[in-house]
Amino acid sequence: MNHTFFIGDISENPTYDYRVYGNRTADVSLHDDVFAYIHDSINWVVSFNPAIRMAPHTGLFLTGVTVLKSSGARNLFEISKAWSSLFKQSPSKLRLTGGFRHIEGDSNTAGWYEKLVFDRGNIIEDFDLLASLCLEVAESSDTAFVMHYGL
DSSP states (O other): OEEEEEEEETTTOTTOOGGGGTTSOOSEEEEHHHHHHTHHHHTTSEEEEGGGTTEEEESOOSSSEEEEOHHHHHHHHHHHHHHHHHHTTSOSEEEEEEEEEEOTTSOTTOEEEEEEEEEHHHHHHHHHHHHHHHHHHHTTTTSEEEEEEOO
């Protein structure tokens, strides 16, 4: 499952209608496990909720839609470049610790952490594409925006 990102033009979609992008191929996708891994830093992004008249928010919704204007796109640009740079230091098989999985029917403390494996090059490419998209919006003086679709 992926989080998808689209670049929108305010002159073509002045109401930030998220339904416009329903059938469009994503400009950038980020695997949900990677999104969860970096989620703490994603919470620093200035964003808006188009489902509630563009109410201000911080972070990107895990489910649902989030809009980033120039300032939020600048935040996510910097965060994406930082993660790309960090992952460039990893082995070619990027191994990450995922979420904690409980043993069904056992105590709340019994379980294990998922072991996630990704191709480093693919993850770096995803972050670099996301950074590029965000930079375009950040430099647009709010004539463009990022539309993020959670799961």
